[in-house]
Amino acid sequence: MYSQAEENYLKGIYALEEKSRQNISTNTLAERMRTKASSVTDMLKKLSLKELVTYKKYQGVKLTDLGKKVALKVVRKHRLWEYFLVKNLNYSWHEVHEIAEQLEHIKSETLTDKLETFLKHPKFDPHGDPIPDKDGKIMLIKTVNLLKLKVGQKGVLDSLKDSSDVFLKYLNKKNLALRDRIKVIDIEPFDNSIHIETKTHQLVISKKVAANLNIKL
Amino acid sequence: MYSQAEENYLKGIYALEEKSRQNISTNTLAERMRTKASSVTDMLKKLSLKELVTYKKYQGVKLTDLGKKVALKVVRKHRLWEYFLVKNLNYSWHEVHEIAEQLEHIKSETLTDKLETFLKHPKFDPHGDPIPDKDGKIMLIKTVNLLKLKVGQKGVLDSLKDSSDVFLKYLNKKNLALRDRIKVIDIEPFDNSIHIETKTHQLVISKKVAANLNIKL
């Protein structure tokens, strides 16, 4: 069907579209794919020919309906495998991304749905991201950036903006986990650092950290 | 580490060495890999450079210790994944080979052992083939071809010589499964077809079928 490289590009474009809803520029995509702009141009031509993206020279790129469908399938597989790795194989949430990055490309008509059944239809992956269903429908949870909370406000840590290894390890170290109830104790005007409290402890986090925490009120 | 193609070739050579213990010829390997002899020659040069095989022009090929170690790792992964697919995802034994053929190439230092732990250290895959351990040690079960049994002799169906899709489906249809106790009722001298009996039923199998059934006495 589609090559591993094609699937990765589609997923990359999808992720960027989620943030910006404008056409994605060649350079932006190149950075995300950790490749060169010239390689991106080549690939966009190929994806365009296969009707997976809308692409006109110098105009950036956008997924077609077909492209989005394929991207969501890959995202679904990625997140189901991540769930499996954490839940059944006892991996920690910061170890699974790289492996899921490979598993998401396994070709089979039946595997994904069988895996989902085995996992009992999880709705979210280990990083709090929603798992698209069989038809590509994806749940949107309304969350707000921790930065937006005022002193005294409470909420639940729902998901992360950045699920990179270093950030996940930081959260591990600070004993912060998804579903933790968080209360804002104080906000330091000087550097916007935030003093927060969970059920078990208190700590101060930087503005940068707070920006990566999505809170459900 | 090693590419998917390289791993597949190593596995192919390993499988052929199990049968013949002589150097494997280019054509034999080409047929097994469903590719052309010229492609095989190219790959053998590459594998030789990486010290995975011993190869001299026109002399055929043989795995080095390193090559065998790599091959056994791939076999281990293949069979563990097959076990997972049948045991946990509810696949039938004839459906899993193609998927495991892909899963066996997932790169991770930890995945295989974690999977094995999750599966509770199975010793055999769904086709009765032994699963190599962490160190590449592989269990050898002494079996005998069903063709070798005399009338009246009994044994247990242990594994298969040919685990191809068509053959597995044939066994499904005839209600023959691994671990079935089998007794030879009669052997027809004309075409060497064999009349056998299991706990639940009787049937006649051809010489060709019998040749693919490994029996533990």
Added chain:
DNA sequence: ATATATTTTTAGACTTATCTAAAATAATAG
């Protein structure tokens, strides 16, 4: 509006894995 800087595309090269056709070597048969 024109010069400069930035972004994007093109041109050409490289790697991996494959193929076909031709050449070289080895095996076999008379």
Added chain:
DNA sequence: CTATTATTTTAGATAAGTCTAAAAATATAT
């Protein structure tokens, strides 16, 4: 032992995906 056949290797092409360097297009600044 030589001629024929079969096997194996080489030569040259192709496709996917990547890269660097140069050219082209677009954006920005004076």
